[in-house]
Amino acid sequence: MYKNKITQALLLSAGMAVAATSFSTLAADVPAGVKLAAKQELVRGNGTEVESLDPQKVSGVPESNVLRDLLEGLVNQDGNGALVGGVAESWETEDNKTWIFHFRKDAKWSNGDPVVAEDFVYTWRRLADPKTGSPYASYLEMTTMANAGDIILGKKSPETLGVEAVDKHTLKVTLDKPVPYFASMTVHTSLKPVNKKVVESLGDKWTSPANYVGNGAYTLDKWVVNERIVLARSETYWDNDKTVLNQVTYLPIENQVAEMNRFLAGEVDVTYEMPNEHFKRLVKEYPEDVKVTPYLCSYYYEFNTTRAPFDNEDVRKALSYAIDRDVIAKFIVGKGETPAYNFTPLATNGLDVEMPQYSELSQKERVAKAKELLAKAGYGSDNPLKFDLLYNTSENHKKVAVAIASMWKKSLGVTAVLENQEWKSYLDTKRQGDFDVSRAGWCGDYNEASTFLAILRDGHSQNYPKYSSKSYDAQLDKALAAASDADRSAAYKGAEALLAKDMPIMPIYHYVNARLVNPKLGGYPEKNPEDNIFSKDMYIIAD
Structure with a gap:
């Protein structure tokens, strides 16, 4: 600085x-x-x-x-x-x-x-x-x-x-x-x-x-x-x-409980994450060890928009509306994360977002709307929707996936078949576009909204949903050409509104960084x- x-x-x-x-x-x-x-x-x-x-x-x-x-x-x-x-x-x-x-x-x-x-x-x-x-x-x-x-x-x-x-x-x-x-x-x-x-x-x-x-x-x-x-x-x-520090050792521990136990045994100084279900106990028993800090990072699911039925906007919206984000943020992860109805974390510098209309509905009302949209797309009890949900190996990711799959099954009769892959395979699968719906997380490369919104630009190497919208790209172009912060912020607001309308991704929650x-x-x-x-x-x- x-x-x-x-x-x-x-x-x-x-x-x-x-x-x-x-x-x-x-x-x-x-x-x-x-x-x-x-x-x-x-x-x-x-x-x-x-x-x-x-x-x-x-x-x-x-x-x-x-x-x-x-x-x-x-x-x-x-x-x-x-x-x-x-x-x-x-x-x-x-x-x-x-x-x-x-x-x-x-x-x-x-x-x-x-x-x-x-x-x-x-x-x-x-x-x-x-x-x-x-x-x-x-x-x-x-x-x-x-x-x-x-x-x-x-x-x-x-x-x-x-x-x-x-x-x-x-x-x-x-x-x-x-x-x-x-x-x-x-x-x-x-x-x-x-x-x-x-x-x-x-x-x-x-x-x-x-x-x-x-x-x-x-x-x-x-x-x-x-x-x-x-x-x-x-x-x-x-x-x-x-x-x-004379030496730094990195351990690839995918299981958060195992990592926690190694920390408590004195074998690890800093954990990558914390097991969600142990968070409250750890705060109570080891308050000096628990660190919860701000984090410019979003947790979301992404659709393969080139693959039916996820090329249908109504199907995408139905699945997104049926997720009870309050339950996920408060009870499944529960470390201070906030429910997300937009992509970019609200703490990002210069961001001004108008929350989409569905965020103002009760969860019961969202589910009712989701059923209407799914029926409109041709899915129901006589033609149930079934697809694969990909996530990278992690107990925390598994807990979120199980919870969301249960919400879809209970409210919409939709079956999501969970598929976990180790990190390298998961990345390769997404890059090849060989998935239906995938878990994703994006953390800011710098503190400005474009670090999030630009990855959904048509042709971007991280645009795994293959989202393609000339209107969306035009909003990002406006932001780059903006003569003032107000104009730039207005362009980003327009981009977020289009994501809520087109729903190539399902924002779920905005992270905090919680570790031991x-x-x-x-x-x-x-x-x-x-x-x-x-x-x-x-x-x-x-x-």
Whole structure:
């Protein structure tokens, strides 16, 4: 974040240009009088086995958690979500279209190579290149980086992307449209750099522990698939003198009860989640260990709109209306989550949403409307609807799926056959479009409504429902071209209204982040709504 946080926030909210500014570095800030433990090793639950440790080939939270430690982008965040320097120690723009990033000269890769502007040029071209097949390629198009869309479609060469190494320590980025929050978008995992000579010489093998070259605060020491990923402190990291934790271990524990038990046994310092049914007991018995923090994240089900009968708007609406979101939020998950009738979390900066009409009905009235819509589509007792409901392996996801399937069966006579798949298979199934209805969750890549709404744009690489609406896309275009925050907010309101009308997804609830955290862990961020946790900023306190 800029030194004058209040002034910068006002500038960004007004869409105004900002001048060059230097930034303070951020590392573990141990308060005076705090005694550090002799053993500085952290163990984190990470939900599941990662899909990959290649930043341009992943799309999930578990992968981002690890990559945040292994790789450093242009910009980082502090514990409040404010921007701080990463590889770039300062940046500037005059019109929010041309951005200049100035690199710190002591940034290095773990093999000793200097981190230079050309590394980011190579990486971002690689992200856009259709040959890479990145599930996050469309993120570049969301930034409006020049020619990104045409490159992703194969119409232009990756070399035409709007990014240029002015010299070794200066990166110039050219956007097609002014994006006042562009710097915050560079925090994202997909834009973190890779070492060109390592990637091109080793191919997919570059991500093994023996070959991995990163520029983050930690290096990849061990990777035992389905067991653990162990990171070691990097001696080449530019701010290593301020890093405290010497080792970070990530455990792919899919069962929340098992993870809880390992935490209570002292084997895990930070859990990925908490078992919903144990939350109230844990709050009562271990109040110092339970951390509930804001989270820009939405839980929803998505329809495969290219597959009958989910190409029918009435069927989609009927299933959505029949979900009792109050029951799901308060009793099935019950950690402070809020029922969702729109996609974008209400705490998102600059969001103004008019709740859809069905949100104002009683649940009894919603079910009655759902029955009418389903009958109109030709389904009823003489022709019952049956389909598969896909979710990734997790006891918490299973509990939600069982509850919703029961609601559909009881109120509509609809049968949802539950199908769980482990993380990698689940992602692959969705990317191939081989599903009826699927569980989904989306967490903001930056704090602005477009990070949610843009994924449902026609052609977006994360648009698994295959939603296609010219009217919806036009609202997003209006937001990008908006001359004021009010105009941008109005466009987003229009986009949310279209989602409620067309119902390509069923919003269910907006998350909070609830997990168990060792009270001896200092520096744990409790006010970062994007839940971007950097291990380099934490430390273990002595008993």
